[in-house]
Amino acid sequence: DYTQLVNSDVYKDGTILAYREAADHSYVCGDASNCYSKSKLNKFLRHVTFILDWPHKSAVSMLILDEIELARDGLFPRFLLHSTNEPQTNASTITILDGKGRLTATVLEPASANLEKIGGPGKEFLVDGVNYPLSHMPKGPHTPGAWRVEARCAKPDGRSFRFLTLLNPTDVSAPTPPAAQLERTAD
Numbered sequence: 200d201y202t203q204l205v206n207s208d209v210y211k212d213g214t215i216l217a218y219r220e221a222a223d224h225s226y227v228c229g230d231a232s233n234c235y236s237k238s239k240l241n242k243f244l245r246h247v248t249f250i251l252d253w254p255h256k257s258a259v260s261m262l263i264l265d266e267i268e269l270a271r272d273g274l275f276p277r278f279l280l281h282s283t284n285e286p287q288t289n290a291s292t293i294t295i296l297d298g299k300g301r302l303t304a305t306v307l308e309p310a311s312a313n314l315e316k317i318g319g320p321g322k323e324f325l326v327d328g329v330n331y332p333l334s335h336m337p338k339g340p341h342t343p344g345a346w347r348v349e350a351r352c353a354k355p356d357g358r359s360f361r362f363l364t365l366l367n368p369t370d371v372s373a374p375t376p377p378a379a380q381l382e383r384t385a386d
Contacts, residue, residue, distance in 0.1 A: 214233075216230050226246070226249075228245070247261060264363050275351060276360045277350060279348070280295075282347065299371050303375070304348075305378075317346070317349060318347055323344065
């Protein structure tokens with residue numbers, strides 16, 4: 200029965216676990232574990248913090264922490280950042296220009312993440328060496344991406360992984376955001 204299938208746990212969306220607001224930030228944590236195959240993933244929590252007035256007044260930056268637990272050895276999680284224009288990468292930083300806007304993304308964790316730029320003409324939907332192009336353009340206002348950057352662990356160790364990424368959207372004319380660094384404390 201179609202109704203039973205659609206209402207089964209297989210199609211259950213993620214769950215919001217926490218939400219907080221303060222004068223200088225807002226925070227939300229979502230559990231998207233159920234949105235992935237149980238044969239590949241046990242846990243996927245995404246923590247998102249919107250940081251107000253950073254790196255300058257009227258700016259809003261976003262810090263994303265993904266906590267991932269794989270179901271078995273031999274799998275390699277990736278953090279994906281999709282774009283319509285070709286991204287530029289430099290060490291742990293990704294820069295994307297689009298019209299009058301610029302996005303600077305810094306992968307803070309894992310510390311030794313490998314960034315791989317994938318896409319371009321004839322490779323817009325490249326996955327593991329195979330391109331899966333659209334058979335037709337969807338109706339309505341759609342802008343399919345043409346590029347992505349994949350951040351991966353240089354040396355996966357175990358089944359638990361964390362990706363920590365800082366996103367700074369600005370105008371192209373705005374000063375480049377200061378270099379982001381991860382500072383660990385005893386807390």
